[in-house]
């Protein structure tokens with residue numbers, strides 16, 4: 059029978075140079091705390107990617123992970139710091155989280171998926187038990203990761219949507235890849251300028267080619283957005299337009 063540590067090691071998909079030191083369960087706070095330790099002798103410099111000797115370990119950090127059996131699950135670890143000949147002492151990237159994030163990548167991925175299904179950011183924030191700004195930061199990090207991966211990809215179905223927050227008083231406009239169900243870009247407001255900013259972001263993706271653009275926005279916004287899309291299409295291969303179910 060597997061030990062609890064190797065069980066969590068497999069569930070978390072940890073590389074061989076990390077081990078689960080211990081798992082603490084608190085019934086009163088309904089929390090599982092998984093303490094991780096780096097066992098390798100070398101780490102990758104976050105700037106140049108060179109493998110360097112471990113210098114020491116950074117201060118303890120905590121990351122919120124997906125719940126385990128409805129128990130809040132926290133990863134705790136001291137990230138190793140390596141000594142790069144070119145860049146000096148640098149903290150090695152955690153394999154389970156983005157830099158400067160206090161959430162695991164799996165949690166952030168779930169949060170983005172939830173956002174795509176919720177009517178607004180406030181609803182997603184409530185389900186995630188996080189405030190609006192934190193959810194917004196998660197969304198922006200996901201967009202940045204997507205931009206790095208997506209340089210040469212094709213987007214077949216593009217969606218322009220709006221999400222409200224603060225009781226419908228404020229909005230953000232999102233650009234989504236409907237085929238792959240992922241957010242491509244987020245800008246504040248639901249104005250014509252916001253749509254222009256979204257579409258301008260496509261200029262950074264020369265390989266993007268689209269069959270259809272679907273707009274999930276209020277009727278009053280459709281006319282002005284169509285005008286901008288038509289202006290945009292003068293500089294880009296014209297897409298077809300069709301309403302998305304539920305508009």
Ligand SMILES: [Zn+2]
Nearest residue numbers: 103106142145
């Ligand atoms: Zn380096």
